[in-house]
């Protein structure tokens with residue numbers, strides 16, 4: 345037998361496709377990089393003064409996260425529900441002024457930037473007004489409530505030359521940065537399929553939020569909350585569980601698909617919208633008057649790959665994205681990233697020859713071996729090339745995402761998730777819902793900037 349060639353037994357194993365990549369992986373604990381966002385200490389004169397418009401659950405989370413970001417100062421909070429002024433102050437640990445009227449904040453010359461953390465149906469109006477007032481904007485995801493809203497917001501940002509960051513924070517995660525590095529290295533080969541899910545099984549996961557005892561028409565500006573949505577009598581369920589209703593939210597697609605799409609667009613460098621989408625699902629458990637399904641799955645066609653996304657509120661599966669390439673597989677599962685190479689060494693077709701008599705089979709395999717000499721490095725196993733990465737305990741990508749925004753405000757260098765990126769990701773959510781509710785294929789008409797039935 346030639347030197348460096350495999351023996352007959354190994355050869356047969358290769359032929360049968362059983363030469364598996366090993367289970368052991370090189371493990372790396374990733375290091376946080378928040379402070380690198382503000383390359384050097386920030387001079388007091390460079391402090392960015394900002395206000396949060398919307399201090400509900402997310403507004404408070406973001407305000408708290410700003411405490412870790414160097415060189416920023418919260419100077420006001422705004423919300424339609426009075427108790428949330430206090431919640432905002434508590435989150436930012438500062439007794440800043442609170443108002444129901446965001447225009448008071450936009451009129452202030454000493455405010456450089458605003459966080460918009462209001463219900464999705466209010467994003468457009470506040471975003472447009474903030475841009476017109478010369479404020480830079482961190483706007484929560486999904487950027488838009490409708491396709492039309494998204495393009496109007498892009499126009500407002502461009503017309504007023506504003507720095508914009510949309511709030512899908514995975515895009516700033518150290519785990520996703522590593523995933524992008526692996527993807528860009530070409531180690532996965534050609535990636536033709538991506539699947540992702542975000543499953544959770546709890547009242548919180550399904551937005552069954554309690555109504556605070558002081559909620560009333562006195563403490564909440566209900567009419568302003570409705571905005572352009574159809575007029576209705578005061579309804580605290582709609583105010584606090586707005587994600588369940590089409591007038592204000594986009595259900596699971598707007599809440600969770602947008603994170604998955606943003607992460608996938610970031611890692612793959614995708615700058616387009618999917619060409620078409622098909623959805624299925626249903627409402628199985630949370631039959632509480634909501635207008636969205638508690639299970640939804642969408643199959644998307646992108647020019648270079650296909651993708652499925654799923655959210656299921658009836659099983660606690662966590663967060664997952666899989667990238668399937670011709671040379672390897674990359675999986676993000678919650679806070680862990682794994683890369684597993686495939687054995688792409690040349691191999692004979694060895695399955696069908698099981699049905700050949702031994703003599704013919706051996707002749708075929710010998711001939712194949714003669715015709716495919718294997719260079720030495722390829723002859724060794726590839727176990728050690730598998731990789732695993734995780735984030736340090738307690739790591740959060742929220743301050744990283746904010747640091748990226750505030751640094752961009754200071755330097756005028758691009759943000760990681762600007763209005764075009766955010767608009768594309770949000771259109772992915774709208775495609776999913778369009779296909780689900782119309783029970784038809786949703787086709788993206790890029791020229792008309794519209795979703796149409798396929």
Ligand SMILES: NC(=O)c1ccc[n+]([C@@H]2O[C@H](COP(=O)([O-])OP(=O)(O)OC[C@H]3O[C@@H](n4cnc5c(N)ncnc54)[C@H](O)[C@@H]3O)[C@@H](O)[C@H]2O)c1
Nearest residue numbers: 398400401402403423424425461462463464466484485511
């Ligand atoms: N990036 C993430 O992981 C993440 C997580 C949660 C929520 N979000 C997003 O953040 C936004 C807020 O979600 P939430 O969970 O905090 O909702 P929430 O209901 O807890 O808070 C929304 C607040 O917006 C206020 N609001 C609405 N219209 C307003 C207006 N015109 N002026 C002032 N305040 C107004 C309401 O009074 C309410 O208190 C949504 O867009 C949501 O999708 C993002």
